[in-house]
Amino acid sequence: MQIIKQDTNIDFLGKRRIMAILSIVLVVVGLVSLFVRGLNFGIEFTGGTLVEVEYDQPVSIADTRATLVAAEFGDAVVQYFGTSRDIAIRLPVREDADSAQISSEVLSALRAPDNEVLVEGAGGRVQRCSRDGSVVDCRVQMRRIEFIGPQFGKELAEDGGLALLAALFMILLYVAFRFEWKFAIGAVVALAHDVLIALGVFSLLQLEFNQSVLAALLAVIGYSLNDTIVVFDRIRENFRKMRKGSTFEIMNKSINQTLRRTLLTSLTTLLVLLALFFLGGEVIHGFATALIIGVLVGTYSSIFVASPVVLGLGISRDDMMPVKKEGVDQESLLP
Amino acid sequence: MLNRYPLWKYVIIAAIVVPGFLYALPNLFGEDPGVQVAGTRTVTVDTATLERMENALSAEGMSWTTASLELGNARLRFKDTDTQLKARDVLQRELGDNYTVALTLLPSTPGWLGSLGAAPMYLGLDLRGGVHFLMQVDTAAALKRAEERYEADLRSTLREERVRYLTVKRVPDRGIEIKLRDAAERDNGRTVIERELPALALDEFERDGKPYLMATIRQQELEQIKKFALEQNMTALRNRVDELGVAEPVVQQQGDQRIVVQLPGVQDTAEAKRILGRVATLEILMVDEEHDLQSAISQSPPPGSKLFRYRRGGQILLKDRVVYSGDNIVDAAAGFDSRTGGPVVHITLDSRGATINQRITGENIGKRMAVVYIELKSEVKRDAQGNPVLDDQGEVVRTTRRIEEVITAPVIRDQLGKRFQIEGLDDVNEARDLSLLLRAGALAAPIQIIEERTVGPSLGKDNIEQGMRSVIIGFVLVLVFMVVYYRMFGAVACVALSLNLVLIVAALSLFQATLTLPGVAGIVLTVGMAVDANVLIFERIREELRNGNSPQASIHVGYDKAFGTILDANVTTLIAALVLLGIGSGPVKGFAVTLSIGIATSMFTAIWVTRGIVNLMYGGRRLKELTI
Numbered sequence: 026m027q028i029i030k031q032d033t034n035i036d037f038l039g040k041r042r043i044m045a046i047l048s049i050v051l052v053v054v055g056l057v058s059l060f061v062r063g064l065n066f067g068i069e070f071t072g073g074t075l076v077e078v079e080y081d082q083p084v085s086i087a088d089t090r091a092t093l094v095a096a097e098f099g100d101a102v103v104q105y106f107g108t109s110r111d112i113a114i115r116l117p118v119r120e121d122a123d124s125a126q127i128s129s130e131v132l133s134a135l136r137a138p139d140n141e142v143l144v145e146g147a148g149g150r151v152q153r154c155s156r157d158g159s160v161v162d163c164r165v166q167m168r169r170i171e172f173i174g175p176q177f178g179k180e181l182a183e184d185g186g187l188a189l190l191a192a193l194f195m196i197l198l199y200v201a202f203r204f205e206w207k208f209a210i211g212a213v214v215a216l217a218h219d220v221l222i223a224l225g226v227f228s229l230l231q232l233e234f235n236q237s238v239l240a241a242l243l244a245v246i247g248y249s250l251n252d253t254i255v256v257f258d259r260i261r262e263n264f265r266k267m268r269k270g271s272t273f274e275i276m277n278k279s280i281n282q283t284l285r286r287t288l289l290t291s292l293t294t295l296l297v298l299l300a301l302f303f304l305g306g307e308v309i310h311g312f313a314t315a316l317i318i319g320v321l322v323g324t325y326s327s328i329f330v331a332s333p334v335v336l337g338l339g340i341s342r343d344d345m346m347p348v349k350k351e352g353v354d355q356e357s358l359l360p
Numbered sequence: 361m362l363n364r365y366p367l368w369k370y371v372i373i374a375a376i377v378v379p380g381f382l383y384a385l386p387n388l389f390g391e392d393p394g395v396q397v398a399g400t401r402t403v404t405v406d407t408a409t410l411e412r413m414e415n416a417l418s419a420e421g422m423s424w425t426t427a428s429l430e431l432g433n434a435r436l437r438f439k440d441t442d443t444q445l446k447a448r449d450v451l452q453r454e455l456g457d458n459y460t461v462a463l464t465l466l467p468s469t470p471g472w473l474g475s476l477g478a479a480p481m482y483l484g485l486d487l488r489g490g491v492h493f494l495m496q497v498d499t500a501a502a503l504k505r506a507e508e509r510y511e512a513d514l515r516s517t518l519r520e521e522r523v524r525y526l527t528v529k530r531v532p533d534r535g536i537e538i539k540l541r542d543a544a545e546r547d548n549g550r551t552v553i554e555r556e557l558p559a560l561a562l563d564e565f566e567r568d569g570k571p572y573l574m575a576t577i578r579q580q581e582l583e584q585i586k587k588f589a590l591e592q593n594m595t596a597l598r599n600r601v602d603e604l605g606v607a608e609p610v611v612q613q614q615g616d617q618r619i620v621v622q623l624p625g626v627q628d629t630a631e632a633k634r635i636l637g638r639v640a641t642l643e644i645l646m647v648d649e650e651h652d653l654q655s656a657i658s659q660s661p662p663p664g665s666k667l668f669r670y671r672r673g674g675q676i677l678l679k680d681r682v683v684y685s686g687d688n689i690v691d692a693a694a695g696f697d698s699r700t701g702g703p704v705v706h707i708t709l710d711s712r713g714a715t716i717n718q719r720i721t722g723e724n725i726g727k728r729m730a731v732v733y734i735e736l737k738s739e740v741k742r743d744a745q746g747n748p749v750l751d752d753q754g755e756v757v758r759t760t761r762r763i764e765e766v767i768t769a770p771v772i773r774d775q776l777g778k779r780f781q782i783e784g785l786d787d788v789n790e791a792r793d794l795s796l797l798l799r800a801g802a803l804a805a806p807i808q809i810i811e812e813r814t815v816g817p818s819l820g821k822d823n824i825e826q827g828m829r830s831v832i833i834g835f836v837l838v839l840v841f842m843v844v845y846y847r848m849f850g851a852v853a854c855v856a857l858s859l860n861l862v863l864i865v866a867a868l869s870l871f872q873a874t875l876t877l878p879g880v881a882g883i884v885l886t887v888g889m890a891v892d893a894n895v896l897i898f899e900r901i902r903e904e905l906r907n908g909n910s911p912q913a914s915i916h917v918g919y920d921k922a923f924g925t926i927l928d929a930n931v932t933t934l935i936a937a938l939v940l941l942g943i944g945s946g947p948v949k950g951f952a953v954t955l956s957i958g959i960a961t962s963m964f965t966a967i968w969v970t971r972g973i974v975n976l977m978y979g980g981r982r983l984k985e986l987t988i
Contacts (some may be wrong), residue, residue: 032906079818125809129630143628152627152816168819170629174810177494181945188943192936199935203928237878240940240948244885244955247936251889251929255896258925286899290892293841297834297888301881304833306826308486309881316885 037280038273041333048218048330055225064228067235070182072118072175074127077168078135083109089135096134098127106307111168118175128170135165185239189220192246200250204257205344211335212253215326219249223318237312245319248294252287252327259283260332264345272341276332284328291324363915363979365972373972376964377859383866386469386480392425393444394466395451396607397434403458403673405434416454422447437466463625464607481868484876484950485813487827489820490624491632494811495597497617502589502805504532506577509690509710510560511536514575516711517556523549526570535576536560546571586616588691589805594619595796597807600635619807629814637807640735642686642798645678646720647728647769653677668732671765678730678766683720688713692798694791697783703791704781707798714778722775730769733797734762767797813946827880834884835861838891846898848987852973853894856965860890863961864954873957876950886958892929893966897922901988911983919971926967934959 068075086103089112093101102115116127136142141154141163154163173181193213201209220242227234259279267275298320302313397413399405410429413436417424424447425437438444444463452461465488467480485492511530518525518538526539540546550562550573559581563574577585594611597619601609610622626632648665656677661667666680691708709717721729741749741757749757770782785791815823839857842850864883868875901918909917937959940952978986 077819125812126630126633128812128814129633133630143630151818166818167627167814167816169816170812170814172809172812174496174808177496177810184943184945188939191943192939195935195939196932199932236944236947237881237951240878240944240951243936243940243944243948244951247933247955248889250932250936251892254929254932255925258928262921282903286892286895289845289895289899290889293838293891293895294885294888296837296841297830297884300830300834300837301884304826304830305881305884306823306877308823308877309826309830312878312881 033281033284035281035284036277037328038277038333038336041329041336044329045333048326051225052218052221055221055228058225058228062228062231064224064234065231066182067233068115068171068173068178069235070173070178070185072173072178074114074116074124074131075169075171076114076116076128076131077106077170078112078114078132079166079168080110080112081162081164081166084112086112089114092138093131093134096130096137098131098134101131118178124174125172128172132165132167132170136163139164141165181236185236188239188243189246192243193217196246196250200254200257204261205340207335207338207340207344208257210338211331212250212257214334215253215323215331216246216249218326218330219245219319219322222322223315226318227315232314233311235311237308238315241312241315241319244316245323248316248320249323249326252290252323253331255286256280256283256327256332257335260335261345264342272336276336280328280332287324287327291320294320363912363971363975365975365979369968370972373969376863377969380859380863380866382473382476383478383870384862386467386473386478386869387865389468389470389480391465391480392437392439392468393441394435394437394464395444395448396462396464396466397436397451397455398432398460398462398602399458405429405432405459409455409459410434412454413451416450417447420446420450422450435464435466437468460602460605462605462607477870479869479872481865481875482872483824484874484879485622485624485820486815486877486947487820487824487875488624489627489815489817490622491626491629492623492811492813493621493632493636493809494614495593495619495621495636495807496810497590497593497619498806498808499586499589499617502585503577503582505805506581506585507536510557510575510577513557513711514538514553514560517552518549521552521556523552525549535574538573538575540571540573543571546573549573588799590617590619591796592799593805593807595793595799596638596640597621597636600638603635604632618810625817627814627816629812633809638735640733642689643732643734644683644685645681645730645732646683646724647730648677648679649727651677668730668764668766671733671767676730676766676769678732683729684709684713684716686798688716689798692795694788694795695781697781700783702783703785703788704783705785705791705795705798706779706781708779709777711778717780718775718777721772724772725774726772728769728771730766731798733765733767768794811946823877827877831861831880831884831887835887838887842891842894846894846988848977849894849898849901849970849974852970852977853891853898853966855973856894856970857887857890859969860958860962860965861887863965864958867957867961868954873953874950875954876947878947879950879954882951882954883958886955886962889933890958890962890966893922893926893962894970896926897967897970898988901986905986905988911978911986914986915974915978919967923967926963930959930963 086105090101090103093099093103093114098116100117104113104115105111106113114131116131118124119127133142136154139156141156143163144153144155144160152163152166153160193216196216197209197213200212223242223245226232227238256279259282260276263275263279267278270278295317298313298317301309302317305313397405397409407429410427413434414427422443425439427434427436429435436447438447448461448463455461469479507530511528514536515528518528524541524545526541527537529537531537538549540549546564553560553562553573553575559578560575561578563576565572565574590613594613598611601611601621601623604623604626606623606626608624610620612620614620621636623632648662651662651665653675656662656665656667657675661677664680665677668676668678670676688710689707690710691706693706695704695706696702697704741759768782770784782794785794835857839854842853842857844850846853861883864886897918900922901914904914904917905911934956937952937955940948941956944952
């Protein structure tokens with residue numbers, strides 16, 4: 026079966042100016058949004074407390090809020106997640122030393138109106154409470170608690186930023202070592218482009234930015250690079266093989282030759298990502314969103330950003346002539 | 361051209377694939393509800409305990425499927441959770457407070473697999489439910505206390521050595537400032553301090569014409585203080601975690617001032633925090649040797665004395681007057697006696713402790729001195745049915761119990777002062793344990809929870825189900841696509857992809873790496889990306905066919921040319937994954953682990969395994985065309 030016809034001959038590089046404008050607009054819009062609206066950081070980066078509970082029947086947010094206000098948690102943000110039985114409560118960091126206790130206090134406050142007290146210590150599939158002298162399943166089931174101290178949150182954010190930069194830098198080194206510095210710059214520009222646009226989307230839509238999303242961005246770097254490398258590899262090969270043809274033509278040809286692979290792999294990756302997006306549950310949702318954006322942008326950038334940058338840097342056939350025969354060191358690994 | 365693999369290549373493939381299946385296998389067997397019994401400080405679990413447990417259950421007419429002793433724990437399996445819960449209660453009643461009886465899930469791996477070291481994957485807390493704490497040891501507080509101690513020590517040392525100083529003052533963040541009468545006294549003081557307090561580094565300076573010394577704690581000593589603060593907290597946390605009745609608790613150092621505590625299955629986080637946050641102290645008392653222990657046990661202890669429990673079992677009669685407390689202990693370190701070579705614990709006291717010690721030991725040579733470990737344990741008051749008792753306001757009533765244990769009671773051989781040692785220990789381990797306990801009172805640096813991640817059992821179950829579902833659906837979608845698009849070659853890729861999943865599971869099981877939900881996402885992503893290698897190869901083969909090459913040559917060249925590209929593409933992804941592994945924390949790490957493993961295994965399956973199959977299918981014969 027063929028989805029894309031055998032020999033495409035699309036003038037990708039000819040459209041590089043228009044595409045450059047498109048990319049710049051996207052990146053600039055993203056950057057402006059990042060500066061103006063910022064990212065909607067999750068508590069992993071800001072510090073704070075998240076308590077998710079499930080009631081045995083639908084509850085109103087107002088009631089839950091009133092209960093919390095009565096227990097002096099006036100700063101709580103109460104939301105549904107999923108159904109109207111599932112409640113998520115977010116609390117900002119408090120200055121007092123005992124902020125780690127907040128989650129436990131919130132839980133007992135939620136159980137107080139029903140006179141319920143947790144009894145089961147460990148094990149079991151359902152939390153059991155004592156109510157009016159007998160032990161029953163708790164009306165309020167704790168689903169998840171997350172607490173991050175403010176200092177630790179800051180540290181996680183710094184480590185995350187550092188990880189992004191370190192990954193970009195190491196990739197730059199590897200590509201420069203395996204190919205040539207012009208390719209390395211092309212690859213890193215494409216990656217920065219992808220990351221900035223993905224960040225921009227998260228900022229524009231004010232989607233929660235947490236550690237999973239950060240991990241997804243790093244995976245995007247790996248993925249998008251994968252695409253770019255495949256194209257570069259073909260460019261290198263064609264430079265050595267095709268004796269005639271300008272740099273422009275050779276690069277265009279290479280992009281066309283790898284086009285089907287680029288699109289097919291993006292397609293299979295998107296297939297599994299959609300499965301994660303729809304079926305993976307709330308914890309994975311942000312992660313899948315970031316990767317879907319990343320794969321789409323990454324596919325685009327490996328065609329319309331990476332190669333034009335390399336072309337713009339003035340790559341020529343001379344840059345590509347091997348000092349020794351390429352692949353000699355790989356001979357023993359060949360299948 | 362004929363595509364044939366030599367036999368040894370198939371042997372290598374088999375040598376990876378067969379163990380892969382073997383180690384992935386335990387994950388198919390599921391888990392049985394079980395109960396795990398562990399001894400706490402004073403008791404150990406042995407065959408006699410196991411027998412006792414079995415008798416108690418038999419007496420209640422209950423049955424179990426297997427009973428075994430593993431790593432000092434007794435493990436019983438039951439056919440359902442009802443029996444498990446009932447058995448837990450029966451056993452807790454039978455064994456009493458000295459044992460922890462915990463509910464757990466025991467993998468039902470068949471014996472022959474278990475003997476190969478195969479075990480199911482280790483599920484993270486987000487998949488099985490439980491509490492995760494990251495605790496930070498306040499080393500700054502420990503350092504401040506150390507400086508305060510040195511400040512007092514400097515004063516008393518200088519006084520004892522008759523060095524005429526004017527002031528000794530701690531300057532926060534800088535050190536301890538000593539103002540002296542004149543330059544001659546400064547030299548004098550310097551010699552004394554260098555001899556008596558070698559852990560201090562000294563600098564000279566002048567201010568307003570007066571000579572000063574600035575004492576700072578040496579780097580090596582600082583590191584030591586930090587290390588001790590961490591170790592001591594780890595010991596205390598381990599002791600307390602035992603009380604929570606958790607089957608597989610984790611207390612682990614992370615970095616140089618953090619401790620990870622993981623309590624699978626725990627749901628009452630408030631109780632967990634209370635127990636972990638408890639403060640321990642030490643007191644030193646004299647042993648009452650005038651009165652008879654037996655009569656004190658059978659009747660009542662004489663006035664002024666009190667019965668105490670020994671940590672390792674048994675009782676001892678102590679005089680009920682605190683000689684000095686753990687606050688006065690500066691350091692306790694396990695080591696060896698310089699003469700006999702036997703294990704000892706070296707103890708250093710601060711100046712107040714040293715003065716008292718000198719007087720008391722001088723008066724009591726030949727008698728015994730006891731070190732008592734004290735913790736305040738707060739418990740929920742429960743009625744006869746085991747339900748918590750509530751007060752008028754609906755709050756839970758708590759009772760506080762003082763837990764006192766004698767950790768050692770050595771004989772005083774000599775008049776002791778600032779430094780002394782405890783001898784007569786069984787082995788190095790005992791010396792180490794004792795030194796850690798002795799430090800409990802001394803260097804107790806405050807500890808703080810900086811991260812909590814608790815997942816309730818229902819969410820854990822949902823996470824497993826959703827994770828599994830997305831792996832399966834994603835997997836099936838990719839398989840269908842590959843078969844439709846590449847037909848026979850697609851089917852070969854599907855075999856490779858399935859094998860890839862098996863190998864990822866096998867690697868996770870073999871290394872017992874923790875599988876988390878982001879880890880599952882990593883596996884899903886790997887499934888999507890692993891076919892990339894095959895897409896590259898197959899597209900190349902098609903291209904070669906189009907260029908008019910023979911099918912056999914196309915296969916050969918296709919694999920050949922795609923290899924370099926695949927290698928480059930995967931190495932770069934691996935770089936990103938390894939950066940994640942190195943810098944990321946918590947959820948990010950779980951993702952990085954499966955992604956890295958997935959990249960490695962997918963290279964193997966997508967290149968070598970598919971080539972092996974293709975060679976078997978098409979290799980030895982002439983082909984007119986390929987179904988690709």
